Amino acid sequence: MIQKQDKIYVAGHRGMVGSAIVRRLQKEGFEKIIVRTSRELDLRDQQAVFTFMEKEKPGTVIIAAAKVGGILANDTYPYDFLHDNLIIQDNLIHASHQTDVEKLVFLGSSCIYPKYADQPLREDSLLTGELEPTNQWYAIAKIAGVKLCDALRKQFDRDYFSLMPTNLYGPGDNFDLKTSHVLPAMIRKFDDAKEQGHKPVTLWGSGKPMREFLYVDDVADAVIFTLQRKMKKNLYNVGTGKDITIAELARKIQTITGHKGEIIWDTDKPDGTPRKLMDVSRMKEEGWSYTTELVDGIEKTYRWFKKNREIIREVRFERTEEKS
Secondary structure: OOOOEEEEEEEEEOOHHHHHHHHHHHHHOEEEOOOOOOOOOOOOOOOHHHHHHHHHHEEEEEHHHOOOOOHHHHHHHHHHHHHHHHHHHHHHHHHHHHHOOOOEEEEEOOOOOOOOOOOOOOOHHHHOHHHHHHHHHHHHHHHHHHHHHHHHHHHOOOOOEEEEEEEEOOOOOOOOOOOOOHHHHHHHHHHHHOOOOOOOOOEOOOOOOOEEEEEEEEHHHHHHHOOOOOOOOOEEEEEEOOOEEHHHHHHHHHHOOOOOOOOEEEEEOOOOOOOEEEEHHHHHOOOOOOOOHHHHHHHHHHHHHHHHOOOOOOOOOOOOOOOO
16 A cells, blocks of 8 residues: 555656546645656657656556547557557556566556457456457557556566556547547537537447446546555456447537537448447456546536637647547
8 A cells, every 4th residue: 555655656647547647646645746748758768768767766657648549540640559659658667667666557448358349348358359440559559558567467476457447538638629539529529519500510420339438537536546455456447337329428418518400420430349338347346436427527528628628738649648
Protein backbone atom coordinates (compact mmCIF):
# COMPACT_ATOMS: atom_id res chain seq x y z
CA MET A 1 0.00 0.00 0.00
CA ILE A 2 1.42 3.36 -1.00
CA GLN A 3 1.73 6.28 1.39
CA LYS A 4 0.63 9.90 0.89
CA GLN A 5 4.27 11.04 0.81
CA ASP A 6 5.35 8.51 -1.84
CA LYS A 7 6.44 9.75 -5.26
CA ILE A 8 3.96 8.94 -8.03
CA TYR A 9 4.73 9.61 -11.69
CA VAL A 10 1.67 10.02 -13.94
CA ALA A 11 2.65 9.70 -17.60
CA GLY A 12 0.16 11.49 -19.83
CA HIS A 13 -1.14 13.88 -17.18
CA ARG A 14 -2.61 16.37 -19.66
CA GLY A 15 -4.88 13.85 -21.34
CA MET A 16 -8.40 13.08 -20.21
CA VAL A 17 -7.45 10.00 -18.18
CA GLY A 18 -4.18 11.32 -16.80
CA SER A 19 -5.66 14.62 -15.69
CA ALA A 20 -8.52 12.80 -13.94
CA ILE A 21 -6.00 10.62 -12.12
CA VAL A 22 -3.96 13.63 -11.05
CA ARG A 23 -7.10 15.40 -9.77
CA ARG A 24 -8.04 12.35 -7.76
CA LEU A 25 -4.54 11.91 -6.32
CA GLN A 26 -4.55 15.54 -5.25
CA LYS A 27 -7.98 15.15 -3.70
CA GLU A 28 -6.76 12.13 -1.74
CA GLY A 29 -3.85 14.16 -0.36
CA PHE A 30 -0.91 12.62 -2.18
CA GLU A 31 1.95 15.07 -1.80
CA LYS A 32 4.50 14.13 -4.47
CA ILE A 33 2.89 13.80 -7.88
CA ILE A 34 5.45 13.95 -10.71
CA VAL A 35 4.39 15.10 -14.19
CA ARG A 36 6.10 16.14 -17.40
CA THR A 37 4.69 17.56 -20.62
CA SER A 38 5.64 16.01 -23.96
CA ARG A 39 7.88 19.02 -24.59
CA GLU A 40 9.68 18.48 -21.31
CA LEU A 41 10.07 14.72 -21.81
CA ASP A 42 9.72 12.91 -25.13
CA LEU A 43 8.48 9.46 -24.11
CA ARG A 44 9.74 8.06 -27.42
CA ASP A 45 13.32 8.84 -26.38
CA GLN A 46 14.58 5.83 -24.42
CA GLN A 47 17.63 7.53 -22.91
CA ALA A 48 15.63 10.60 -21.90
CA VAL A 49 13.03 8.45 -20.17
CA PHE A 50 15.67 6.43 -18.30
CA THR A 51 17.54 9.59 -17.22
CA PHE A 52 14.30 11.12 -15.95
CA MET A 53 13.33 7.99 -14.01
CA GLU A 54 16.82 7.60 -12.54
CA LYS A 55 16.77 11.20 -11.34
CA GLU A 56 13.21 11.34 -9.96
CA LYS A 57 13.04 7.77 -8.59
CA PRO A 58 9.26 7.46 -8.30
CA GLY A 59 7.95 4.55 -6.27
CA THR A 60 4.83 4.25 -8.43
CA VAL A 61 4.30 4.82 -12.14
CA ILE A 62 0.89 5.20 -13.80
CA ILE A 63 0.98 4.96 -17.60
CA ALA A 64 -1.87 6.97 -19.11
CA ALA A 65 0.20 8.20 -22.05
CA ALA A 66 -0.55 6.99 -25.57
CA LYS A 67 -1.44 8.04 -29.08
CA VAL A 68 -5.21 7.61 -29.26
CA GLY A 69 -8.15 8.21 -31.58
CA GLY A 70 -11.29 6.77 -33.14
CA ILE A 71 -11.87 4.59 -36.21
CA LEU A 72 -10.88 7.28 -38.72
CA ALA A 73 -7.66 8.16 -36.90
CA ASN A 74 -6.64 4.51 -36.53
CA ASP A 75 -7.32 3.84 -40.20
CA THR A 76 -5.45 6.97 -41.35
CA TYR A 77 -2.37 6.64 -39.13
CA PRO A 78 -1.76 2.87 -38.66
CA TYR A 79 2.03 3.14 -38.44
CA ASP A 80 1.88 6.00 -35.92
CA PHE A 81 -0.55 4.12 -33.69
CA LEU A 82 1.54 0.95 -33.65
CA HIS A 83 5.05 2.43 -33.60
CA ASP A 84 4.59 5.31 -31.16
CA ASN A 85 2.57 3.30 -28.64
CA LEU A 86 5.06 0.43 -28.66
CA ILE A 87 7.95 2.80 -28.01
CA ILE A 88 6.20 4.91 -25.37
CA GLN A 89 5.10 1.99 -23.23
CA ASP A 90 8.29 -0.01 -23.65
CA ASN A 91 10.42 2.96 -22.60
CA LEU A 92 8.29 3.60 -19.52
CA ILE A 93 7.92 -0.01 -18.40
CA HIS A 94 11.56 -0.91 -19.02
CA ALA A 95 12.86 2.21 -17.28
CA SER A 96 10.56 1.50 -14.34
CA HIS A 97 12.03 -1.98 -14.02
CA GLN A 98 15.61 -0.71 -14.41
CA THR A 99 15.12 1.94 -11.72
CA ASP A 100 13.32 -0.44 -9.36
CA VAL A 101 9.88 1.18 -9.41
CA GLU A 102 7.81 -0.80 -6.92
CA LYS A 103 4.35 -0.47 -8.47
CA LEU A 104 3.24 0.20 -12.05
CA VAL A 105 -0.26 0.57 -13.49
CA PHE A 106 -0.54 0.20 -17.27
CA LEU A 107 -3.74 1.56 -18.79
CA GLY A 108 -4.98 0.11 -22.05
CA SER A 109 -8.29 -0.36 -23.82
CA SER A 110 -11.01 -2.94 -24.38
CA CYS A 111 -9.98 -3.03 -28.06
CA ILE A 112 -7.27 -5.54 -27.12
CA TYR A 113 -9.86 -8.32 -27.19
CA PRO A 114 -10.82 -10.31 -30.31
CA LYS A 115 -13.55 -8.85 -32.51
CA TYR A 116 -15.82 -11.87 -32.09
CA ALA A 117 -14.91 -12.89 -28.55
CA ASP A 118 -17.75 -14.16 -26.38
CA GLN A 119 -19.63 -11.39 -24.60
CA PRO A 120 -19.12 -10.05 -22.04
CA LEU A 121 -15.38 -9.84 -22.69
CA ARG A 122 -13.35 -11.72 -20.11
CA GLU A 123 -9.68 -11.18 -19.46
CA ASP A 124 -8.88 -14.75 -20.52
CA SER A 125 -10.26 -14.10 -24.03
CA LEU A 126 -7.10 -12.16 -24.85
CA LEU A 127 -5.33 -13.54 -27.96
CA THR A 128 -8.04 -16.12 -28.69
CA GLY A 129 -9.11 -14.63 -32.04
CA GLU A 130 -8.66 -11.94 -34.68
CA LEU A 131 -8.74 -8.27 -33.72
CA GLU A 132 -11.07 -5.61 -35.09
CA PRO A 133 -9.25 -4.46 -38.28
CA THR A 134 -10.10 -0.77 -37.84
CA ASN A 135 -8.10 -0.45 -34.61
CA GLN A 136 -5.74 -3.42 -34.73
CA TRP A 137 -2.63 -1.23 -34.74
CA TYR A 138 -3.44 0.35 -31.39
CA ALA A 139 -4.66 -2.97 -30.00
CA ILE A 140 -1.47 -4.84 -30.89
CA ALA A 141 0.63 -2.21 -29.16
CA LYS A 142 -1.51 -2.37 -26.02
CA ILE A 143 -1.41 -6.17 -25.98
CA ALA A 144 2.39 -5.93 -26.06
CA GLY A 145 2.27 -3.62 -23.03
CA VAL A 146 0.04 -6.03 -21.12
CA LYS A 147 2.39 -8.91 -21.86
CA LEU A 148 5.46 -6.87 -20.94
CA CYS A 149 4.01 -6.17 -17.48
CA ASP A 150 2.96 -9.79 -17.16
CA ALA A 151 6.49 -10.96 -18.06
CA LEU A 152 7.98 -8.72 -15.37
CA ARG A 153 5.53 -10.13 -12.83
CA LYS A 154 6.50 -13.67 -13.79
CA GLN A 155 10.26 -13.25 -14.09
CA PHE A 156 10.96 -10.63 -11.41
CA ASP A 157 7.84 -10.70 -9.21
CA ARG A 158 7.11 -7.06 -10.02
CA ASP A 159 3.84 -5.54 -8.80
CA TYR A 160 3.11 -4.35 -12.34
CA PHE A 161 -0.38 -4.90 -13.75
CA SER A 162 -2.76 -3.68 -16.44
CA LEU A 163 -6.17 -2.05 -16.27
CA MET A 164 -8.28 -2.24 -19.44
CA PRO A 165 -10.99 0.41 -19.32
CA THR A 166 -14.00 0.26 -21.57
CA ASN A 167 -14.85 3.29 -23.76
CA LEU A 168 -14.07 6.37 -21.66
CA TYR A 169 -15.53 9.86 -21.82
CA GLY A 170 -15.67 12.99 -19.69
CA PRO A 171 -14.07 16.40 -19.06
CA GLY A 172 -10.91 16.89 -21.10
CA ASP A 173 -12.06 14.55 -23.87
CA ASN A 174 -11.05 15.01 -27.51
CA PHE A 175 -13.83 16.65 -29.51
CA ASP A 176 -11.96 16.91 -32.82
CA LEU A 177 -14.33 15.31 -35.36
CA LYS A 178 -11.43 13.82 -37.33
CA THR A 179 -9.83 11.99 -34.42
CA SER A 180 -12.33 11.67 -31.58
CA HIS A 181 -14.21 8.66 -30.25
CA VAL A 182 -17.92 8.19 -30.78
CA LEU A 183 -19.40 9.81 -27.66
CA PRO A 184 -17.51 13.14 -27.71
CA ALA A 185 -17.89 13.29 -31.51
CA MET A 186 -21.66 13.01 -31.08
CA ILE A 187 -21.71 15.74 -28.45
CA ARG A 188 -19.92 18.10 -30.79
CA LYS A 189 -21.97 17.16 -33.86
CA PHE A 190 -25.30 17.61 -32.09
CA ASP A 191 -24.23 20.86 -30.44
CA ASP A 192 -22.88 22.26 -33.74
CA ALA A 193 -26.09 21.28 -35.54
CA LYS A 194 -28.24 22.87 -32.84
CA GLU A 195 -26.29 26.12 -33.15
CA GLN A 196 -26.88 26.00 -36.92
CA GLY A 197 -30.65 25.89 -36.62
CA HIS A 198 -31.05 22.22 -35.71
CA LYS A 199 -29.58 20.92 -38.97
CA PRO A 200 -29.63 17.15 -39.59
CA VAL A 201 -26.78 15.17 -38.02
CA THR A 202 -25.09 12.41 -40.02
CA LEU A 203 -23.56 9.58 -38.02
CA TRP A 204 -21.38 6.67 -39.15
CA GLY A 205 -22.73 3.15 -39.59
CA SER A 206 -26.08 1.60 -38.80
CA GLY A 207 -26.37 2.53 -35.12
CA LYS A 208 -26.78 -1.16 -34.23
CA PRO A 209 -23.41 -1.91 -32.58
CA MET A 210 -23.46 -1.98 -28.79
CA ARG A 211 -20.91 -0.17 -26.65
CA GLU A 212 -20.16 0.27 -22.96
CA PHE A 213 -19.11 3.67 -21.61
CA LEU A 214 -17.35 4.66 -18.39
CA TYR A 215 -17.03 8.17 -16.98
CA VAL A 216 -13.37 9.12 -16.68
CA ASP A 217 -13.53 9.98 -12.96
CA ASP A 218 -14.59 6.38 -12.34
CA VAL A 219 -11.47 4.96 -13.99
CA ALA A 220 -9.40 7.39 -11.90
CA ASP A 221 -11.16 5.98 -8.86
CA ALA A 222 -10.28 2.46 -10.01
CA VAL A 223 -6.60 3.42 -10.34
CA ILE A 224 -6.50 4.86 -6.82
CA PHE A 225 -8.25 1.73 -5.57
CA THR A 226 -5.56 -0.52 -7.05
CA LEU A 227 -2.75 1.56 -5.55
CA GLN A 228 -4.00 0.70 -2.08
CA ARG A 229 -3.48 -3.07 -2.44
CA LYS A 230 -1.37 -5.73 -4.11
CA MET A 231 -3.40 -6.91 -7.09
CA LYS A 232 -3.72 -10.68 -7.45
CA LYS A 233 -3.92 -10.78 -11.27
CA ASN A 234 -1.99 -9.19 -14.11
CA LEU A 235 -5.02 -7.92 -16.06
CA TYR A 236 -8.32 -6.35 -15.00
CA ASN A 237 -11.24 -5.02 -17.01
CA VAL A 238 -12.62 -1.69 -15.78
CA GLY A 239 -16.14 -0.79 -16.82
CA THR A 240 -19.80 -0.71 -15.90
CA GLY A 241 -20.86 -4.13 -17.15
CA LYS A 242 -23.70 -2.42 -19.06
CA ASP A 243 -23.93 -1.52 -22.75
CA ILE A 244 -26.14 0.46 -25.11
CA THR A 245 -26.65 0.63 -28.88
CA ILE A 246 -25.00 3.50 -30.72
CA ALA A 247 -28.47 4.59 -31.86
CA GLU A 248 -29.71 4.74 -28.25
CA LEU A 249 -26.60 6.68 -27.28
CA ALA A 250 -27.27 9.16 -30.09
CA ARG A 251 -30.82 9.73 -28.88
CA LYS A 252 -29.64 10.35 -25.32
CA ILE A 253 -27.01 12.84 -26.46
CA GLN A 254 -29.48 14.52 -28.80
CA THR A 255 -31.87 15.02 -25.88
CA ILE A 256 -29.16 16.30 -23.52
CA THR A 257 -27.78 18.79 -26.07
CA GLY A 258 -31.27 19.96 -27.07
CA HIS A 259 -30.87 19.19 -30.77
CA LYS A 260 -34.23 18.77 -32.49
CA GLY A 261 -33.19 17.92 -36.04
CA GLU A 262 -33.01 14.65 -37.97
CA ILE A 263 -30.44 11.88 -37.38
CA ILE A 264 -29.12 10.32 -40.61
CA TRP A 265 -27.19 7.04 -40.49
CA ASP A 266 -24.49 6.67 -43.16
CA THR A 267 -24.52 2.88 -43.61
CA ASP A 268 -21.68 3.05 -46.15
CA LYS A 269 -19.36 3.75 -43.21
CA PRO A 270 -18.06 0.87 -41.02
CA ASP A 271 -19.72 -0.13 -37.76
CA GLY A 272 -16.63 -1.62 -36.16
CA THR A 273 -16.96 -4.43 -33.62
CA PRO A 274 -20.61 -5.51 -33.23
CA ARG A 275 -20.47 -5.49 -29.45
CA LYS A 276 -17.94 -4.67 -26.75
CA LEU A 277 -19.19 -5.36 -23.24
CA MET A 278 -16.72 -5.96 -20.45
CA ASP A 279 -16.90 -8.68 -17.84
CA VAL A 280 -15.97 -6.67 -14.75
CA SER A 281 -16.23 -9.50 -12.22
CA ARG A 282 -12.50 -9.48 -11.43
CA MET A 283 -12.60 -5.88 -10.23
CA LYS A 284 -15.83 -6.52 -8.34
CA GLU A 285 -14.16 -9.43 -6.57
CA GLU A 286 -11.38 -7.04 -5.54
CA GLY A 287 -14.05 -4.70 -4.17
CA TRP A 288 -14.37 -1.98 -6.82
CA SER A 289 -17.33 -0.90 -8.98
CA TYR A 290 -18.33 2.23 -10.93
CA THR A 291 -20.58 4.98 -9.54
CA THR A 292 -21.47 7.37 -12.43
CA GLU A 293 -24.49 6.44 -14.55
CA LEU A 294 -24.37 7.21 -18.28
CA VAL A 295 -26.88 10.07 -18.44
CA ASP A 296 -25.28 11.83 -15.46
CA GLY A 297 -21.85 11.43 -17.03
CA ILE A 298 -22.97 12.77 -20.41
CA GLU A 299 -24.61 15.78 -18.76
CA LYS A 300 -21.39 16.56 -16.85
CA THR A 301 -19.35 16.15 -20.01
CA TYR A 302 -21.66 18.39 -22.04
CA ARG A 303 -21.50 21.12 -19.40
CA TRP A 304 -17.70 20.94 -19.51
CA PHE A 305 -17.77 21.04 -23.32
CA LYS A 306 -19.98 24.14 -23.40
CA LYS A 307 -17.85 25.91 -20.82
CA ASN A 308 -14.64 25.16 -22.72
CA ARG A 309 -16.05 25.24 -26.26
CA GLU A 310 -13.77 27.96 -27.56
CA ILE A 311 -10.54 26.66 -26.08
CA ILE A 312 -10.87 22.90 -26.55
CA ARG A 313 -7.60 21.45 -27.77
CA GLU A 314 -7.70 19.99 -31.28
CA VAL A 315 -5.57 16.84 -31.36
CA ARG A 316 -2.89 16.82 -34.05
CA PHE A 317 -1.16 13.58 -34.95
CA GLU A 318 2.09 15.09 -36.17
CA ARG A 319 3.32 14.56 -32.60
CA THR A 320 2.82 12.11 -29.80
CA GLU A 321 -0.25 12.85 -27.72
CA GLU A 322 -0.96 12.20 -24.10
CA LYS A 323 -3.82 9.82 -23.65
CA SER A 324 -7.32 11.25 -23.82
